Amino acid sequence: MKLQEVLNYITPKKAELSWVVSLSIASLLLGFLMAHQIKAMREESNIAPVPWRANLLAQRLVEAQEEIKALQKEVDMLRSQLSEYEKKAAEGESLLDAMRRDLLKTRVIAGLTPVRGPGVVVELSDAKNPMAPGAVVHDLDLREVVNELRAAGAEAIAINGERLIATSEIRCSEAFIMVNGHRIAPPYLIYAIGNPDDLVKALTIPQGIIDRLKIIGLEVKVMPRREIRIPPMRTPPKLKYARPVDYNPTEEEVSW
Amino acid sequence: MVSLWIAVLALVIGILMGLYITMPITPFLLKFANYIGLAVLAGLDAIIGGARAGLQGNFDKGIFLSGFFVNMLMAVFLAYVGNRIIGVDLTLAIVVVFGLRIFNNLAVIRRIALDRFLQWYAQRRLASSKTSHSTAQQTQPSQTSDTAFSN
Numbered sequence: 001m002k003l004q005e006v007l008n009y010i011t012p013k014k015a016e017l018s019w020v021v022s023l024s025i026a027s028l029l030l031g032f033l034m035a036h037q038i039k040a041m042r043e044e045s046n047i048a049p050v051p052w053r054a055n056l057l058a059q060r061l062v063e064a065q066e067e068i069k070a071l072q073k074e075v076d077m078l079r080s081q082l083s084e085y086e087k088k089a090a091e092g093e094s095l096l097d098a099m100r101r102d103l104l105k106t107r108v109i110a111g112l113t114p115v116r117g118p119g120v121v122v123e124l125s126d127a128k129n130p131m132a133p134g135a136v137v138h139d140l141d142l143r144e145v146v147n148e149l150r151a152a153g154a155e156a157i158a159i160n161g162e163r164l165i166a167t168s169e170i171r172c173s174e175a176f177i178m179v180n181g182h183r184i185a186p187p188y189l190i191y192a193i194g195n196p197d198d199l200v201k202a203l204t205i206p207q208g209i210i211d212r213l214k215i216i217g218l219e220v221k222v223m224p225r226r227e228i229r230i231p232p233m234r235t236p237p238k239l240k241y242a243r244p245v246d247y248n249p250t251e252e253e254v255s256w
Numbered sequence: 257m258v259s260l261w262i263a264v265l266a267l268v269i270g271i272l273m274g275l276y277i278t279m280p281i282t283p284f285l286l287k288f289a290n291y292i293g294l295a296v297l298a299g300l301d302a303i304i305g306g307a308r309a310g311l312q313g314n315f316d317k318g319i320f321l322s323g324f325f326v327n328m329l330m331a332v333f334l335a336y337v338g339n340r341i342i343g344v345d346l347t348l349a350i351v352v353v354f355g356l357r358i359f360n361n362l363a364v365i366r367r368i369a370l371d372r373f374l375q376w377y378a379q380r381r382l383a384s385s386k387t388s389h390s391t392a393q394q395t396q397p398s399q400t401s402d403t404a405f406s407n
Contacts, residue, residue: 018317019310020259023303024266026324030299031270033292036282038275040289 068235075235108156111165111233115156117193119228120149120200125187127217137186139172141213145190146170148209152202154192156230160184163233180233187219196224260307291332294350298331299324301354301361308361311368 086103089096107113122145126136142159149157157164162179164170169178176183192199203210203222213220285292302324309315331350338346 016259016310019306019315020262022317022320023259023263023306023310026299026303026306026321027263027266028270028273030296030303031267031272032274033285033296033299034267035271035274036285037289037293037296038271039282040286040292043286 072235110236111156111163112236113232114229115193116227116229117155118196118226119154119191119193119224120196120203121221121223121225121228122149122190122192122203123187123219123221123223124190124213125219128219129217135217137177137188137218139170139177141218142177142188142190143170144209145203145213148202149190149192149194149199152194152198154194154199156193158191158230160189161231163231165233165237167237168233180235182234191228191230193228193230196226200224259310263303263307288332290347291335294331294335294347295328297351297354297358298327301357302327304358304361304365308364308368311365 086100089100104113108115124137124141124145129135146157146159146164159170159179162168162182162184164179168180171178173183176185177188178184200222202208205211210220210222302320305323306315306320309320331354335347335350338344
């Protein structure tokens with residue numbers, strides 16, 4: 001094919017000229033806009049690689065859970081060792097005896113040892129009617145009940161086997177409630193040791209916390225018990241930052 | 257038919273320009289990317305409609321250019337109004353309508369192209385069978401579809 005023929009073929013006919021020109025101008029503009037769409041898509045994928053991050057986090061969670069299991073074993077071992085030492089120490093002098101008593105009391109307060117005694121069991125579960133305003137139990141509800149129990153003199157509290165200590169949190173984590181870093185699920189059983197009468201009265205006072213929870217539709221039961229058992233904190237918190245200031249115990253403190 | 261390739265070339269040049277040249281409106285366009293997407297769809301529809309009209313020989317510059325710009329603006333405007341004022345997502349309606357039109361027009365273009373190719377092929381065979389110079393007839397755009405769209 002001769003060059004002339006090719007050129008003839010390529011050059012638009014006069015009738016086509018306006019068509020080609022306007023189509024090309026429009027195409028140029030469209031291409032310009034498309035390029036910006038491409039850029040926008042790229043930026044979006046830079047900003048939020050969500051699935052990738054979620055996978056990474058899930059993997060870390062699994063690793064952390066395994067680590068927790070291993071540490072739990074270590075804790076159990078050390079604890080049995082400690083109780084052995086305590087036994088041996090108890091066979092010693094009376095000062096040691098007193099110290100042991102103090103230690104035990106401190107451990108009860110700190111939530112490091114299982115305890116038993118009279119108290120109440122509060123059972124909280126999600127509303128039977130899913131349209132109720134408070135269809136599910138929230139972390140806030142649990143916190144309020146716990147707060148009320150503490151105000152009424154509860155000495156040891158646990159939710160679904162998770163002992164509440166000074167550093168315990170009760171918080172919402174997506175569809176779960178976390179206590180001491182562990183997920184708990186309904187029905188929520190709050191065990192509290194204290195004077196059962198006081199505890200029950202504090203909870204069931206008219207327009208008190210139980211009334212409020214019932215009004216929003218939750219299923220609540222308060223059961224006084226002659227004896228309940230509360231497990232210790234599973235993993236005692238590690239102190240990384242807090243240090244006692246120069247500590248000289250007064251007499252009062254020693255006679256705990 | 258060749259003229260279509262010129263438009264495609266223009267499209268590619270436009271994309272390269274947009275990718276490598278930063279204009280003052282660039283951040284604005286990036287911010288409203290989900291609305292600009294609708295404008296791109298509307299523009300694509302107008303261009304494909306224009307190409308079809310050109311191939312069928314009833315192209316009108318005024319109709320094409322007004323359709324191109326007004327449809328782009330209206331697509332963005334309607335989507336914006338739907339999102340912010342009415343509270344109904346009109347994006348889907350816009351996508352469906354323009355998508356449908358694009359495919360309809362592409363079908364027409366495909367038929368015309370196929371028709372012309374077959375004509376050209378038949379002529380070439382005719383020419384090669386006759387040793388003498390064949391008087392190649394000007395191929396006429398043929399109306400292959402009974403559907404009538406405006407561009």
